[in-house]
Amino acid sequence: MVSGFPPVRLLILLIFLSIIFVTASLQAYKRHREARQYYKLFGCRQPPLENAYDPLGISKIIRSTKIFLKKQSLLTAIKLFSEYGNTYTSRVFTSRVVFTCDPRNIRQILVTGFADWESSPLRGHLFKPLLAHSIFQLDGPRWKATRDTYRHQARFSNLRSIIDVSRQEKSVQNLLNCIPDSKPFDLSVLFRHLMMDLTTGFCLGDSANSLTTYQTEEKKVFAEAITDIQHRIATGGFVGPLSRFMSKKQMRIDTEIIHRFVGKYIDATLARLIPYDRVDQKSYEPEGYNMLDALAEFSRDKIELRDYVTTILIAGTESTSSLMSSVLYLLARNEHVFLKLRQSILEIIGREPPTLAQIKGLAYLRCVLNEALRFYPPVPINARIANTSTTLPVGGGSDGNSPVYIHKGQKIVFSSFAIHRSEEVYGSDALVFKPERWENVEALKERGGSFFPFLLGPRACPGQQYALQETSYVIIRLLQTFKEIKPRDSRPWKEHMGLNLRNDNGCWLEVVRDEEAIA
Numbered sequence: 001m002v003s004g005f006p007p008v009r010l011l012i013l014l015i016f017l018s019i020i021f022v023t024a025s026l027q028a029y030k031r032h033r034e035a036r037q038y039y040k041l042f043g044c045r046q047p048p049l050e051n052a053y054d055p056l057g058i059s060k061i062i063r064s065t066k067i068f069l070k071k072q073s074l075l076t077a078i079k080l081f082s083e084y085g086n087t088y089t090s091r092v093f094t095s096r097v098v099f100t101c102d103p104r105n106i107r108q109i110l111v112t113g114f115a116d117w118e119s120s121p122l123r124g125h126l127f128k129p130l131l132a133h134s135i136f137q138l139d140g141p142r143w144k145a146t147r148d149t150y151r152h153q154a155r156f157s158n159l160r161s162i163i164d165v166s167r168q169e170k171s172v173q174n175l176l177n178c179i180p181d182s183k184p185f186d187l188s189v190l191f192r193h194l195m196m197d198l199t200t201g202f203c204l205g206d207s208a209n210s211l212t213t214y215q216t217e218e219k220k221v222f223a224e225a226i227t228d229i230q231h232r233i234a235t236g237g238f239v240g241p242l243s244r245f246m247s248k249k250q251m252r253i254d255t256e257i258i259h260r261f262v263g264k265y266i267d268a269t270l271a272r273l274i275p276y277d278r279v280d281q282k283s284y285e286p287e288g289y290n291m292l293d294a295l296a297e298f299s300r301d302k303i304e305l306r307d308y309v310t311t312i313l314i315a316g317t318e319s320t321s322s323l324m325s326s327v328l329y330l331l332a333r334n335e336h337v338f339l340k341l342r343q344s345i346l347e348i349i350g351r352e353p354p355t356l357a358q359i360k361g362l363a364y365l366r367c368v369l370n371e372a373l374r375f376y377p378p379v380p381i382n383a384r385i386a387n388t389s390t391t392l393p394v395g396g397g398s399d400g401n402s403p404v405y406i407h408k409g410q411k412i413v414f415s416s417f418a419i420h421r422s423e424e425v426y427g428s429d430a431l432v433f434k435p436e437r438w439e440n441v442e443a444l445k446e447r448g449g450s451f452f453p454f455l456l457g458p459r460a461c462p463g464q465q466y467a468l469q470e471t472s473y474v475i476i477r478l479l480q481t482f483k484e485i486k487p488r489d490s491r492p493w494k495e496h497m498g499l500n501l502r503n504d505n506g507c508w509l510e511v512v513r514d515e516e517a518i519a
């Protein structure tokens with residue numbers, strides 16, 4: 001080092017920081033100019049700013065982390081909406097994130113202005129290395145192509161063709177065998193095992209046997225890896241940019257276990273297949289449905305098949321078991337709803353396993369499911385990022401009625417949990433569990449942007465009908481079997497945010513079997 005000159009490293013750092021500063025200033029200036037145009041052209045106004053005296057959003061990040069660790073994020077979000085309005089912004093590092101629970105904005109993001117928004121930049125990296133090019137990691141034409149594959153080749157658009165009632169019945173019988181008589185037990189744990197069994201059956205044609213005494217060590221390790229990796233993906237999502245500094249060791253171990261396990265089924269399926277040139281599509285009809293068989297008729301790319309199948313193992317398991325647990329949690333605490341639902345099941349179906357048509361005819365069950373999804377949506381918050389400069393219809397200005405300018409790259413967070421509990425939308429009894437509010441079909445239609453447990457628009461959950469059918473089947477069989485369900489936990493419901501929302505305290509119940517059902 002020559003005395004009198006700054007050290008080379010310091011000089012490089014200064015140049016680097018100056019470049020960042022100049023780039024950020026130029027970008028801010030460009031945005032400012034664009035914002036002024038939008039204010040002029042569309043009458044846009046700024047929404048309220050939550051943390052005006054927190055220039056880098058650091059205290060917001062610290063506060064949010066503390067609230068998350070205390071498991072109070074969702075209720076705190078509702079408080080913030082009531083304080084700042086249904087749409088507000090918050091500084092997080094150098095960007096301004098928009099938070100909204102206004103149904104008009106939700107419709108704009110998910111339906112009307114769908115093309116202006118993306119999700120893969122926010123979460124694509126979280127799924128690596130488990131998934132390479134899954135639907136969660138794509139937007140635009142490649143997302144559309146993947147979505148079409150689920151719809152047509154995996155046959156999601158034809159519910160009847162993907163339901164396997166004998167598989168469902170077998171798993172439900174395994175579940176019933178695990179439920180003790182007149183003794184408290186945590187049903188949420190059993191539902192997670194049930195869904196693991198049903199989803200592995202659905203995806204691979206072979207149950208993980210989590211509800212049986214004969215589960216192999218290999219299947220047990222696989223099921224644990226799927227559960228663990230979901231927790232790691234979710235944690236990565238919550239810590240945001242800091243996820244890049246998290247250790248990936250366990251994620252790699254889980255990934256290896258899952259890839260090896262799913263890979264075996266893919267190899268076996270491909271080995272069974274007849275070469276393309278000799279396939280007689282009409283005569284090839286595998287026994288029962290499984291997604292791997294359905295997809296292997298169209299693709300023999302092992303990584304592609306693995307991505308399709310593993311995605312559903314992640315998307316379909318915890319979400320559906322979370323819904324099942326919420327339904328039972330709420331039924332146990334609302335005896336009149338339990339009795340009314342049970343009576344309608346016994347009247348319309350009796351004690352036999354239900355058919356698809358009977359399930360569709362059970363209007364009150366659908367009301368109960370909607371109300372449970374309203375109360376505890378398994379996906380309670382969601383986010384998108386703008387791929388172009390655009391607007392939201394409302395939320396700007398002091399009265400919140402002006403459009404809001406959104407710059408390219410701006411992030412927006414929206415909460416079904418908050419809208420589903422809004423008194424503005426659901427009335428003064430919004431916090432009462434009342435399935436009857438769904439009896440009026442018109443009300444459901446009117447609630448367009450206010451009820452979206454499966455999201456809305458082109459990216460709404462493709463497994464919605466399947467999840468509802470499966471949940472209905474399980475609830476019906478349980479209510480046919482038990483004449484009483486009592487809560488056995490006086491602690492309040494407490495949020496647990498993984499990839500899906502669930503009660504951190506589980507679902508502790510005690511049940512009384514109906515002697516007639518046993519006979």
Ligand code: HEM
Binds near residue numbers: 316378463467
């Ligand atoms: C009660 C159960 C379920 C709920 C509440 C639920 C909810 C959702 C939601 C809110 C999304 C949108 C996420 C986003 O784009 O940010 C989604 C996406 C998805 N879900 Fe579900 N889901 C459930 C069950 C299922 C099942 C059983 C399957 C498969 C059989 C499934 C497959 C998918 C897939 C593949 C996507 C990605 C769609 C896309 O990006 O285009 N889900 N789900």
